Amino acid sequence: MARRLAASGALADVTGDGPLMLSLPDIRCAACISTVERALEAHPGVTSARVNLTLKRATVEAAPDVTPEALIETVAAAGYTAHELDSSALSSTATDKQGRELLMRLAVAGFAAMNVMLLSVAVWSGAADATRDLFHWISAAIAIPAVSFAAQPFFRNAWAALSRGRLNMDVPITLAILLALGTSLYETAHSGEHAYFDAAISLTFFLLGGRYLDHRTRAIARSAAEELAALEVPRADKLVDGAEQSVNVSELRPGDLIRVRPGGRMPVDGVIAEGVSELDRSLLTGETLPVFAEPGREVSAGEVNLTGPLTVRVTAAGKDSSLHRMADLVAMAETTRNRYTSLADRAAGLYAPGVHILSFAAAVGWYLYTWDARLALNIAAAVLIITCPCALGLAVPAVTTAASGRLFKKGMLIKSGTALERLAEVDTVVFDKTGTLTLGTPEVQGVGEYDARTLAIVAGLSEASSHPLSRALSQAVATAGVVAEPVGDLVEVPGYGTEGLWQGRRVRLGRAAWVGAAASAETSAWLLMEGEAPVRFSFADRMRPGAEQAVQGLRQAGLTVLLISGDSEPAVRAFAARLGIEDVMAEALPDDKVARVNALTADGHRVLMVGDGLNDTAALAAAHASISPATALDAARVASDIVLLGEDIGPISAAVTTSRSAVRRIKENFSIATLYNFIAVPIAIAGFATPLAAALAMSASSITVSLNSLRLR
Amino acid sequence: MEVLAFLIPISLFLGGIGLAAFFWTIKTDQYDDPEGDSHRILSSDYDDHPKE
Incomplete structure (x- = not known):
């Protein structure tokens, strides 16, 4: 059980450090599960490992000295790639609980709706007198407790809106359910003919179905977004008395020294204390040209170190860093977007007052006409039930679920x-x-324009370096079919380029200034052969x-x-x-x-x-x-x-x-629901709406809109 | 018609068992990894203590 909970991330914040989480992107078969689990469990210090294939994640319970890096190597040895997940960024607990609660309510409502419907069928097909009363009482005994449990989300939302002096979708829903139950109970007690228990419970069931779909779509999106965030484990290598120590970025303080390896991203804002390299600032500024980095230069979080190792003195970390300040800007801009009212909300704005006025007018009209309060209330309840907001509550979530599922498949x-x-x-x-x-990866322009000798020397020089430009060069030369010339005494000078000896001549591949050429606006690398003019290689970003x-x-x-x-x-x-x-x-x-x-x-x-x-x-x-x-x-x-x-x-x-097309479907669904109401509401107001008619109209409109939503392409 | 007195409680009871069983599956997280579970049942590993 504990392991199960851990697998869903529920235990992560209960037990101190929590289990280690790994993301396994390329796991997809039955054999993978047992291979990975067996490999992980054989790892010393691991007490248990469980793979979740749906989430493509592994949860590992292990002794505190087991590092994620070691586990990743173990999984790699078994033939799968793994990435560490920051379990603190995965907060699935609250959403899980909410989803489970909704599912439980949905099950109760479904169970009750089926039973009450069965009893109602007997009443509709002609049960009379004592039998009808008995069936009504049994229906009441099932429907009232079921509604009071299952419809709680609607009651809560309606109360929240009313106490702030507003109307929302849940107010007419709550009113319809309560009024239907109330009048039906009164009718049953007086051996009346019409009871709407079936309508009240099936309304709850349909609307809960919509709520659950809505919740699931959101939960899936949220967990995937959280996973993206959790993949970037904020770690930094801090220098303590000359030795490197892997620490969490949140523990860094201004004045600390950290080491950033070539290829690593700056975790904080700071000033370079030691080392020479080049920086890729494209994520921050959009410039593709690498910037030369030397001691004294300021760096900001998000820049990528390209060639040499750098030691950086932290000036701002965590909340104060430039990245986080930017996030505040975003939060400000987001409020403008939150002002957007969704189609469903706009429709609900028209719907909620309209329904109230309609049913109130019907009740008053019938009361004035017959002076019969019981009949007037019955008619009001029938109008509220028949105008069921199923198109709003069920159709919109069904369309968005279908559409986001489709888009998720496309990535x-x-x-x-x-x-x-x-x-x-x-x-x-x-x-x-x-x-x-x-x-964001460079590509050499016009490889065919250079002669084979130049290319061969360039390949010989660039093969030794891991600089992105060098890698692009050696790849381009290899695809051109040129074999690299051996170059001796290769030295990579961080921040400048690579240097070596070819047939006794000094050759250099690197920055313009280093080979004595004029700098250009484009990203470029220069080849200098002793005694010849420098040759330029220009790069463009790969599309x-x-x-x-x-x-x-x-x-x-x-x-x-x-x-x-x-x-x-x-x-x-x-x-x-x-x-x-x-x-x-x-x-x-x-x-x-x-x-x-x-x-x-x-x-x-x-x-x-x-x-x-x-x-x-x-x-x-x-x-x-x-x-x-x-x-x-x-x-x-x-x-x-x-x-x-x-x-x-x-x-x-x-x-x-x-x-x-999703929006078109939503609008179509609104039209369908409106059409149903145009036919059914006059019948209800005229007083011809039997419980059978109400049940038919409601189910038919719910099912049509759901089916229409599924047609989405 | 007297048979109704038995039939209705019986049908409610049977339905109730189904509902309780569904609650139990939710409570024990049996919908956490539907894809993995459908594969695990085919796994040939034999063990005395199946994974919870």
């Missing part, structure tokens, strides 16, 4: 409830360049797969596509030309991006922002809807409504079309 994660509706309204798309339409498809698809859907980037003008222009985007803005500061998005909004456009970096974050939050890739910075992912899980950006255009 998109919907984080916000109204995101689909907002996405459907979009008419302009603003793309960021670096990291969004490109992968993200599906970028062309996405831009084309969005154009076909009738959207205007813009490109705004923080990168240099020529680089952005060249890239935009490849994709055929005409409206381009380069060297944009974060403020420029927000200003442009706001200007477009002021002109009456609905903007979809697609971006990944810190410089896009404010624009993402300001736009009508926003998408960011999973590789984006945490702050950017938080600010956006939809996260692209895969590398391919192509599904964006599909997301727009899917959201449009």
Whole structure:
């Protein structure tokens, strides 16, 4: 049992450190489960391991000295990749409990509804006198306790709204259920003919079904978003008396010294104390050109160290770092978006007062006509039941569940409830360049223009280095079919380049200044052979797969596509030309991006922002809807409504079309429900609504709208 | 019609057993890993103490 709870993350905050969690992205078969579990359990210090295939996670209970790194190696030895998950970022406990509670209520309502319906069938088919009364009493005995347990969420919400002097969807629902139960109980006590117990309980059942669907969609999105956040375990290597120690970033204080390895991301803001390297700042500024880093230079959290190891003195960590300050900005911008009222809320705004007025008018009218309070109340209850808000309560969640399920399969994660509706309204798309339409990895331009000898020497020099430009070069040369020349005495000079001896001549591959060439605006590396002029290799960012498809698809859907980037003008222009985007803005500061998005909004456009970096974050939050890739910075992912899980950006255009058809379905469902009401409400007001008619009208409209939702493509 | 006096309690009781069983499955987290459980049943590992 304990292990079970741990597997769902419920125990994580009970037992001090909690179990270790690993994410296993490529596990999918029965054999994988036992292989991984056996491998983990054989690891010294591990008491138990359990794999959850649905969540693709392993939960490991182990002695405190077992490190996640060691477990990851164990799993790797068994043939699977694993990543550490920060269990404190996974807070599934509360949502789990809520979902379980809803499911329990749904089960009770379903059980009661079936039994009461069976009894009602007997009454409808002609049971009379004592038999009918007995059946009514049994129905009451089942329905009243069941409703008082199952319908509690509606009662609570209705009370919360009423005590603030407002009306919401749950007020008419609560009123309908209570009035139906009350009048039916009174009727039963007086041997009356009509009792609406079946209607009250099945109304509860249908609406709970909608609530549960809604909850599940949200819970899945939330747990996937949490998993993304949990994958980035905030660790840093702190230098204590010259020795490295792995600590949590939250424990770092200004003045601490940390070590950042090549390829590592800066966990904090700071000043370089020691070491020479290059920094990739593209996530923060959108510039693709690596920046030279030397002692004394300020660095901010989120930058990536490229070549040499750096020692950084912390100036601001955690809440004070630039990343977190940005998150505050996002929170401010988010409030504007929260003002968006969803279609369902807008419909409920019309529906709730309308229904109340209608049933009140019917009751008053009948009372004045017959002076019979019992009949008037009966009619009011019938009107409330027949105008069941099933289309609102069931159809909208059913459509959003179907749509977000579909998008999830395509690799998109919907984080916000109204995101689909907002996405459907979009008419302009603003793309960021670096990291969004490109992968942020360099690609050599025009390999064929260099002679084979140059390429061979470049390959020989670049093979030894792990710098992204070197790797791109050696890969490009290998694909060109050129064999690397052996270069001796290879030395990598961090921050500058690689140097070696080739046939007795000194050769260098590196920065412009180092080889004595003039710097250029484009990302480039230079090859210098002693006695020859330096040769330039220029790089462009590799285009993200599906970028062309996405831009084309969005154009076909009738959207205007813009490109705004923080990168240099020529680089952005060249890239935009490849994709055929005409409206381009380069060297944009974060403020420029927000200003442009706001200007477009002021002109009456609905903007979809697609971006990944810190410089896009404010624009993402300001736009009508926003998408960011999973590789984006945490702050950017938080600010956006939809996260692209895969590398391919192509599904964006599909997301727009899917959201449009989802909104069309929702509107269709409203029309269907309105049509039902147009037919049924006059019947109810005229006093012809028997419990059978009420049950039929309600079930029929609920089932039609649910089936219509499932037609979503 | 006297048979109703037995039939209705019996049908409610049987339905109640189903409901209780469903509660039990929720309480013991049997819906946590539906995909994994459907594979685990096919696993050929034999053990005296199946994983909880």
